[in-house]
Structures are given as C-alpha cells and as structure tokens.
Amino acid sequence: AQTVTQSQPEMSVQEAETVTLSCTYDTSESDYYLFWYKQPPSRQMILVIRQEAYKQQNATENRFSVNFQKAAKSFSLKISDSQLGDAAMYFCAYRRYSNTGKLIFGQGTTLQVKP
Template sequence: AQTVTQSQPEMSVQEAETVTLSCTYDTSESNYYLFWYKQPPSRQMILVIRQEAYKQQNATENRFSVNFQKAAKSFSLKISDSQLGDTAMYFCAFRDTGTASKLTFGTGTRLQVTL
C-alpha cells in the first residue's frame, strides 16, 4: 500500500518570502501521479499543482513549483512570494494510474503567512 508522509506539521513564513513544504511517499509503482492540495479555513480542497512521475521536468504553476526527486521518493512544494491568502493546510497526495484510483493523502502541513 502506498503511504504519504509530511514531516512538518506547521510552518510559518513572512509575506513575500519563499517557503518549501516537504513530502515523501512510498510506492512500488513506476508510474503515478502526485498532487498538492490546499485547504483554507473554509475546508474546501483546492488543487494547487500536480506531477506525473514519468515526467522528469518539475511542474510549475505561477508562484508554486515542485521539486520531484523520483529516486528519493520526494515531492516538495515551493511557494514563492508568499501571500496572506496562502495561509492554509497543505496536503500532499498520491494516486496510481488506474482510472478510478483513489487519492492517498499525507497528514498535512499548516502554513501561516505573516506580515
């Protein structure tokens, strides 16, 4: 079974600074998908960024980028130019390539952006 580990329960960053959230996972699959979801206080789950394991290039979405290290099974999220609206819980998630496959989530990192 796949597992996802987020070792940072809480992090804090000042506005306009850069922060990196860590995620590691365990799988025997060679191809899969990885995701970062944001959960603001409203508790809505919002997809931030995704990465396909067979793509070596790291995904980027505006201020959000990932550092995907397949051999190390590491998938970190970098948030540049942090904004107050980035304050949220961030969940790393894994999914295999089956069409109906479930998401397996990590325990989350609570990010606080301060002035």
C-alpha cells in the same frame, strides 16, 4: 501499500518570502501522479499543482513549483513571494495509474503567513 508522509505539521513564512513544504511517499509503482492540495479555513480542497511521475520536468503554476525527486520519492512544494492568502493547510497526495483514481493523502502541513 502506498503511504504519504508530511513531516512538518506546521510551518510559517514571512509575507513575500519563500517557503518549502516537504512530502515523501512510498510506492513500488513506476507510474503515478502526485498532487498538492490547499485547504483554506473554508475547508474547500483546492488543487495547487500536479506532477506525473514519468515527466522529469518539475511542474510549475505561477508562484508554486515542485521539486520532484523520483528516486528519493520526494515531492516538495515551493511557494515563492508568499501572500497572506496562501495561509492554509496543504496536503500532499499520491495516486497510482488505475481506473479507480483513488488518492492517498499525507497528514497535512499548516502554513502560517506573517505580515
């Protein structure tokens, strides 16, 4: 069975600095998707970034980028120029290629941004 592990329960970063959140996963599949979701205090789940496993190029969305290492089964999220609004819980998620579209989530990392 596929699993997703986020080994950092909590992280903190100074405003305007860069922080990296770690995620590893276990799968025997070769084609799949990976996601980072953000959950602010409102608890609404917001998509931050997604990566398709067949793409070698790392995904980037403005200040958010990933370091996807397929062989190592690692999918870290880098947040540059951190802002107070980035404070939230961040979840890494895995989805295999299938019509069910089921997501498997990690346990989350709480990010604190210090002014």
